[in-house]
Amino acid sequence: MAILEVQNLKFRYSKDYIINDISFSVEKGDILGLVGENGSGKTTLMKIISGIFPNSEGKIVKNFSELGVLIENPSLYNDRTVKQNITFFCKLYEKGYKDISQYQHLLGVDNYLKKKVSKLSLGMRQRVGLLIALIASNEFILLDEPTNGLDPRGIKELLSLIKVLASDFGITFIVSSHILQNLDQICNNYIILESGKLRQNVSSEAEYKIYIPDISVVSLLSLLKEKKVDYTYTDAGDVIVEKTDEIERICQERNLIFKKRKLNLSEVYFDDKK
Numbered sequence: 001m002a003i004l005e006v007q008n009l010k011f012r013y014s015k016d017y018i019i020n021d022i023s024f025s026v027e028k029g030d031i032l033g034l035v036g037e038n039g040s041g042k043t044t045l046m047k048i049i050s051g052i053f054p055n056s057e058g059k060i061v062k063n064f065s066e067l068g069v070l071i072e073n074p075s076l077y078n079d080r081t082v083k084q085n086i087t088f089f090c091k092l093y094e095k096g097y098k099d100i101s102q103y104q105h106l107l108g109v110d111n112y113l114k115k116k117v118s119k120l121s122l123g124m125r126q127r128v129g130l131l132i133a134l135i136a137s138n139e140f141i142l143l144d145e146p147t148n149g150l151d152p153r154g155i156k157e158l159l160s161l162i163k164v165l166a167s168d169f170g171i172t173f174i175v176s177s178h179i180l181q182n183l184d185q186i187c188n189n190y191i192i193l194e195s196g197k198l199r200q201n202v203s204s205e206a207e208y209k210i211y212i213p214d215i216s217v218v219s220l221l222s223l224l225k226e227k228k229v230d231y232t233y234t235d236a237g238d239v240i241v242e243k244t245d246e247i248e249r250i251c252q253e254r255n256l257i258f259k260k261r262k263l264n265l266s267e268v269y270f271d272d273k274k
């Protein structure tokens with residue numbers, strides 16, 4: 001059973017729909033990448049799922065009891081120590097401090113419990129934010145652009161922690177980023193938002209297409225990974241895969257059709273109606 005099912009979701013702040021008829025589901029233990037340019041609606045979508053914006057149209061089926069969120073900057077008490085913040089949030093979410101000590105240790109927050117939050121580096125702050133999300137729920141967590149502002153090492157460390165939390169503790173995540181390349185290290189599935197819509201059923205005049213008959217939103221990246229097909233990135237973060245026998249075989253197996261020697265996955269078009 002999916003932990004989250006979103007069906008025909010729509011949302012508008014005023015006249016225009018910012019989220020425009022999107023459907024997808026998240027399975028337990030997934031790390032779902034939510035990719036999209038600035039302004040494409042990632043934060044809005046997370047706020048709808050977390051209930052901050054209750055007045056959306058469509059259907060959201062939630063098969064979880066608690067949700068942890070880290071949307072925009074972590075809301076922490078800056079003039080208090082890390083430990084004081086943790087204790088406060090444990091009380092707020094009615095969790096025992098003992099219950100979260102394994103996460104505190106894993107995230108390395110043990111090392112700066114006595115520091116005031118105002119004195120933390122961005123990387124430390126994000127870890128404390130993630131820990132607070134874990135206090136709220138060790139079931140399902142939404143992370144909005146958690147790698148923003150971190151240096152490459154900080155990004156790598158944070159992403160590998162998310163991966164461990166999913167693989168070793170069975171925690172489900174939706175993680176957003178405007179950089180596909182960041183998420184590729186950890187996600188097993190993706191949705192791509194473009195002006196509030198999921199990227200699919202795009203122009204029939206496109207030079208090439210991939211038709212995916214049985215699923216509405218598919219990550220070709222996960223498929224390529226699963227099949228151990230090599231791919232590379234351009235500087236812009238696009239993913240390039242050479243058309244090889246293996247790719248052709250995958251396409252045949254999955255009844256996918258494409259034309260073009262090089263596929264640029266950030267320009268892949270999905271069509272579930274074929």
Ligand SMILES: Nc1ncnc2c1ncn2[C@@H]1O[C@H](COP(=O)(O)OP(=O)(O)OP(=O)(O)O)[C@@H](O)[C@H]1O
Binds near residue numbers: 036040
């Ligand atoms: N409170 C608001 N009132 C009106 N419009 C808003 C509000 N918040 C966001 N928007 C608009 O909704 C659209 C989607 O914004 P959103 O913040 O969800 O995108 P995003 O993909 O998270 O972008 P970013 O990567 O820059 O955070 C944008 O056009 C934005 O201007």
